[in-house]
Amino acid sequence: MEDEQLFQSVQPYIELQAQQPEYLGVEIYDLLKGRLKAREVKAFISVKVSNRPDRRYQALYETAMIKAISYTSGQMWKYYMMTAENFSNSDKRIFSQGIAPHGIALNQDLKSVDNMYSAYNQQDLINLVEDAIFL
Incomplete structure (x- = not known):
C-alpha cells in the first residue's frame, strides 16, 4: 500500500x-x-542533450561510480547512456567497449555501459525499461 x-x-x-x-x-x-532501498534499484539512465567531447568524461565518471557502488553493495545495477543526438564512432567505441575501472583492479571484464540510445523515441524508452527490469 x-x-x-x-x-x-x-x-x-x-x-x-x-x-x-x-x-x-x-x-x-x-x-x-x-x-x-539499494536492492530496489534496477538501473541508472544518464540522459544528455549531446556528448560534447568535454562531457564524455562526466558520463565515464558517472558509470564508474555507479558500477563500483553496485559491485561493493552486492547489486547488479545497469547503466544506460541516452543522448538526443547520434553517438559518434568515438562515443560508440568508448561507451560500448569500455570496462568498469574496478573491473581492471579485479581482473574481470565488467561492462561499464550496458546499452546506448541516441536520437531516442518512445519505443527506445520501452525497450530500455524492459531491459532494466527483465534482463
Missing part, C-alpha cells in the same frame, strides 16, 4: 518531466530520499 501511495505521489512529476524535458524533478528526489 505504501508503494502505491508513493507511486501516486511521483506520477504527476514524471508526467511534468515528459512534457517539459528541462524540468529537473527535484520534487521526485525529495519524495524518494531515504525511502528507496
Whole structure:
C-alpha cells in the first residue's frame, strides 16, 4: 500500500518531466530520499542533450561510480547512456567497449555501459525499461 501511495505521489512529476524535458524533478528526489532501498534499484539512465567531447568524461565518471557502488553493495545495477543526438564512432567505441575501472583492479571484464540510445523515441524508452527490469 505504501508503494502505491508513493507511486501516486511521483506520477504527476514524471508526467511534468515528459512534457517539459528541462524540468529537473527535484520534487521526485525529495519524495524518494531515504525511502528507496539499494536492492530496489534496477538501473541508472544518464540522459544528455549531446556528448560534447568535454562531457564524455562526466558520463565515464558517472558509470564508474555507479558500477563500483553496485559491485561493493552486492547489486547488479545497469547503466544506460541516452543522448538526443547520434553517438559518434568515438562515443560508440568508448561507451560500448569500455570496462568498469574496478573491473581492471579485479581482473574481470565488467561492462561499464550496458546499452546506448541516441536520437531516442518512445519505443527506445520501452525497450530500455524492459531491459532494466527483465534482463
